[in-house]
Amino acid sequence: MLHLRLITPPEKTGDVVRLIEGTVGTTHLVVLPGAARDPAGDVVLCDVAREAGDELLSGLQDLDIDGCGSIAVENIDLSLSQRADEAEAEAPGESADAVLWEHLTDATHEESTLSVTYLAFITLATMIAACGVVLDNAILIVGAMAVGPEFGPLAGICTAVVQRAPRLALRSLVALLAGFAVAMAVTVGFSHFMDAVGLFSEAKLEGDRPNTGFIYAPDWFSFVVAILAGAAGTLSLTSAKSGALVGVAISVTTVPAAANAAVALSYGDTRQTWGSSEQLLLNLLAILLAGTLTLLVQKGLWSKQRERLRKTG
The missing domain is CATH 1.20.1080 (Glycerol uptake facilitator protein)
Structure with missing residues (x-):
């Protein structure tokens, strides 16, 4: 699994949340309105199956989040969550075969x-x-x-x-x-x-x-x-x-x-x-x-x- 930490302008938070919710293999979505100071905006956290990560990152870049906000990605070494297991099962393919081009x-x-x-x-x-x-x-x-x-x-x-x-x-x-x-x-x-x-x-x-x-x-x-x-x-x-x-x-x-x-x-x-x-x-x-x-x-x-x-x- 991958952990994403996003800083989004308030006017784009809704689009980001809809993108995450519409991406197969995502879970643990958290929205913290107004939590970010530099750059100012909302903080959005989520986990995504590695095999779905490239698709989600491309969508976030299409929304220009990397330009007007921030996208940080971390590998999760251990995740004890039934929902995370379900998200990985939902995403097609195997995580070992996934390529994160960015x-x-x-x-x-x-x-x-x-x-x-x-x-x-x-x-x-x-x-x-x-x-x-x-x-x-x-x-x-x-x-x-x-x-x-x-x-x-x-x-x-x-x-x-x-x-x-x-x-x-x-x-x-x-x-x-x-x-x-x-x-x-x-x-x-x-x-x-x-x-x-x-x-x-x-x-x-x-x-x-x-x-x-x-x-x-x-x-x-x-x-x-x-x-x-x-x-x-x-x-x-x-x-x-x-x-x-x-x-x-x-x-x-x-x-x-x-x-x-x-x-x-x-x-x-x-x-x-x-x-x-x-x-x-x-x-x-x-x-x-x-x-x-x-x-x-x-x-x-x-x-x-x-x-x-x-x-x-």
Whole structure:
């Protein structure tokens, strides 16, 4: 269930209440006349089944409540109410399949912002991966994958394409490209430093690396895994199962490939630099393709679901 807290101008409260009452899957409606001070207006509270949430939010936006008032949405972790159980049963579909497009757009917008924190995470992840490729240490590679924040901008681009949001697409693309550019540049300097203190060496990079050699040798398996991971990651975002993102992060070799390219570049090894760059681009493109197709399928299915919801109402 979702909990909505609305601030509405008095002249629109009646329309809002009628919309909520006419939406299948809503309950626990409360109206507090004149309770809001900034902005001034009435406070309307209600709970709605997740599968009916997108329909209700769209209706509220059509009433311009987001412009002249406020719309706040929270997930309800626990609701002990027979009426809530009945509301969820009335709403067609399953809550796990529901997509809140406004929430997805807002979440990906935040995750795809080029901030100091984002740059710090992707740079640290790339440097950790650099240690992993030189030492041929799979544990460090997995750790670097988990730390890397690059799925946020990738999801932002996919969402922007499906929702036709050019600003989100540009913001996400800038964060993705600038993030990897800064991370790789810093890692080149980090590699020179580690070589100067005797912790990195060209012999280690060029030696037999059974655990990490795949990073600069892209193949069809890399593409297939990235496709599957992109679909899984997108589903985890739309269904609010964020725990699955950890598995997605350690399934694709974006950050390790960037790290290997940076280390190889510091030693002038064009073969590994090019191979790692191919691996990086292959993974990024596969994730973008899978994520966009997954969202398009979900949008198509959810359009049918919303039509059923209207007919039910």
